[in-house]
Amino acid sequence: MCTARACDKPMSCHILLLMIFENVEIEAIKRIQNAEDLIFMQIGATDEFSGIIQIAFFAFMMLFMLYGAKFQLWQFLKQIEVGLAEMKRMFVKSRQTAIETFKEYGHSEEEVAKELDQFMDYFTIMPVDLDPAGILKRLDHLLDVRRDRFQEFVADLAPESSGSMNQNLENTLEVTQVLGLIYRIVRHFYILGKKTGSQIMIMQIHMLMPELLRLAKAYFDAIGAFSQGKPIGDGIGPLVITKFAREFGATPESYTHEISKEVGYYTVETEGRTVYALRATGPGGTVGKPGFGVKNLMEKHGKKISRIITIDAALKFEGEELGRVAEGTGAAIGDPGPEKFAIEQAATEYGIGIEAIVIKEDEATAVGVMDKKILDTVPEVIERIKSVILKRTNPGESVILAGIGNTIGIGL
Amino acid sequence: MGLISKLIGIALAAVGFVLLFFGMNDTSTMSYVYSFLGLLVMAIGFALLTAGKPKEEKLPPPTITEIRCNNCDFKEIRDFKKGDYILKTVEEACPKCQTGMTIEGVYMIREEPKKKYNV
Numbered sequence: 396m397c398t399a400r401a402c403d404k405p406m407s408c409h410i411l412l413l414m415i416f417e418n419v420e421i422e423a424i425k426r427i428q429n430a431e432d433l434i435f436m437q438i439g440a441t442d443e444f445s446g447i448i449q450i451a452f453f454a455f456m457m458l459f460m461l462y463g464a465k466f467q468l469w470q471f472l473k474q475i476e477v478g479l480a481e482m483k484r485m486f487v488k489s490r491q492t493a494i495e496t497f498k499e500y501g502h503s504e505e506e507v508a509k510e511l512d513q514f515m516d517y518f519t520i521m522p523v524d525l526d527p528a529g530i531l532k533r534l535d536h537l538l539d540v541r542r543d544r545f546q547e548f549v550a551d552l553a554p555e556s557s558g559s560m561n562q563n564l565e566n567t568l569e570v571t572q573v574l575g576l577i578y579r580i581v582r583h584f585y586i587l588g589k590k591t592g593s594q595i596m597i598m599q600i601h602m603l604m605p606e607l608l609r610l611a612k613a614y615f616d617a618i619g620a621f622s623q624g625k626p627i628g629d630g631i632g633p634l635v636i637t638k639f640a641r642e643f644g645a646t647p648e649s650y651t652h653e654i655s656k657e658v659g660y661y662t663v664e665t666e667g668r669t670v671y672a673l674r675a676t677g678p679g680g681t682v683g684k685p686g687f688g689v690k691n692l693m694e695k696h697g698k699k700i701s702r703i704i705t706i707d708a709a710l711k712f713e714g715e716e717l718g719r720v721a722e723g724t725g726a727a728i729g730d731p732g733p734e735k736f737a738i739e740q741a742a743t744e745y746g747i748g749i750e751a752i753v754i755k756e757d758e759a760t761a762v763g764v765m766d767k768k769i770l771d772t773v774p775e776v777i778e779r780i781k782s783v784i785l786k787r788t789n790p791g792e793s794v795i796l797a798g799i800g801n802t803i804g805i806g807l
Numbered sequence: 808m809g810l811i812s813k814l815i816g817i818a819l820a821a822v823g824f825v826l827l828f829f830g831m832n833d834t835s836t837m838s839y840v841y842s843f844l845g846l847l848v849m850a851i852g853f854a855l856l857t858a859g860k861p862k863e864e865k866l867p868p869p870t871i872t873e874i875r876c877n878n879c880d881f882k883e884i885r886d887f888k889k890g891d892y893i894l895k896t897v898e899e900a901c902p903k904c905q906t907g908m909t910i911e912g913v914y915m916i917r918e919e920p921k922k923k924y925n926v
């Protein structure tokens with residue numbers, strides 16, 4: 396029974412209710428009509444195929460939930476494959492450049508190719524480090540033996556080459572070997588990853604790929620420099636040394652050879668100090684053994700020496716300016732250990748300071764043809780050397796100035 | 808790919824989008840056809856838009872040899888020749904003062920990277 400105040404008469408109440416229901420009905424019909432709008436944006440939603448679409452959608456979801464990782468790995472493998480093809484191209488091309496360079500010096504292309512391919516697998520086993528006592532001495536010995544084998548190989552394969560060119564050929568061989576090694580390592584992990592389906596193996600190599608490609612490209616671009624004897628960015632240290640020494644009257648004739656293997660020095664006087672400006676002997680491509688050169692000089696001149704200054708190219712951080720000059724403490728030398736140890740040991744024994752002046756470069760510039768920006772830093776580095784000598788040494792004292800780097804294309 | 812192909816790509820992508828939208832708003836069985844056609848045309852459009860010539864391998868910049876007179880300010884720049892090295896005394900005399908000349912630099916001028924990071 397209607398208890399509302401407004402509807403005293405049952406009849407009028409009934410009419411009112413009918414009107415309300417009618418309105419609701421109209422509203423409902425409208426809503427149903429609008430429902431068609433709601434199912435718009437779904438392809439074929441109102442027909443009999445909509446079920447198929449729904450099944451397809453769920454199948455797609457299930458497929459990606461269960462096999463998503465497999466798809467991703469397949470994608471990773473494809474990307475590694477592309478990088479690997481690029482690495483192979485670089486290796487094959489650099490091998491060809493090496494063959495063409497070697498064949499100019501006495502052997503046929505076939506002979507060179509055969510010998511070169513055999514030597515590509517040459518390896519060096521690092522000394523055992525479980526007992527680290529004397530490891531640097533052992534490492535140094537192994538590196539000497541390795542170097543002798545390289546020299547012997549070059550002498551055999553290029554009998555008509557001169558001493559300086561021999562060093563360049565050695566460098567060419569090393570670059571080709573590095574490219575071959577990068578290619579073989581990446582190929583190893585690619586095949587192993589594919590064989591075992593190991594996600595971690597595939598993902599690791601995929602993540603490292605851009606950096607490995609960058610490194611390989613830097614070496615690939617450098618092969619032309621090594622085969623033709625052009626100076627490289629890493630040679631800035633020795634170049635600074637010679638330019639500095641020449642400023643104070645040194646000549647190629649005043650250079651004292653072989654203080655250590657393939658390393659010599661100029662003796663110059665500046666502001667009452669004696670400077671032993673040491674570098675590897677060029678213009679052939681060698682880094683020599685400058686660490687032992689410093690050690691031998693220390694033993695020769697003893698307490699007269701009050702400072703060791705090393706000049707070298709250093710890897711720059713991304714975002715840093717190419718050719719930026721920086722100073723620091725320590726021995727700036729990037730050898731596997733023995734050379735740096737020799738400098739540190741000598742400095743510690745005599746209680747003298749070691750300083751480093753470095754020129755910032757990236758990999759491509761360090762192993763590629765010297766960039767104009769690097770060459771232009773020479774005057775600034777020389778000014779810094781002069782300032783260090785003036786500020787931190789006294790007249791009458793001696794200084795060792797060591798230019799570290801590959802002397803390819805840099806004369807005495 | 809040139810500008811024209813890019814414009815065609817944009818046009819096709821737009822047509823494809825309209826077709827797809829139409830297909831999605833149609834409740835008949837033809838909606839499949841429209842939607843599929845729309846996707847196809849849009850894909851062709853995007854393919855045209857993003858396609859480019861394969862990157863040409865850039866030749867490295869030439870290596871330059873810079874020769875300077877030991878006495879005056881004469882400077883000669885030429886292409887690198889095999890056998891050149893920094894601090895090598897060259898055989899030719901300075902055309903200005905007839906004294907000796909030395910190779911003061913063998914270098915390359917590399918292109919500056921276009922992309923700069925403002926950080």
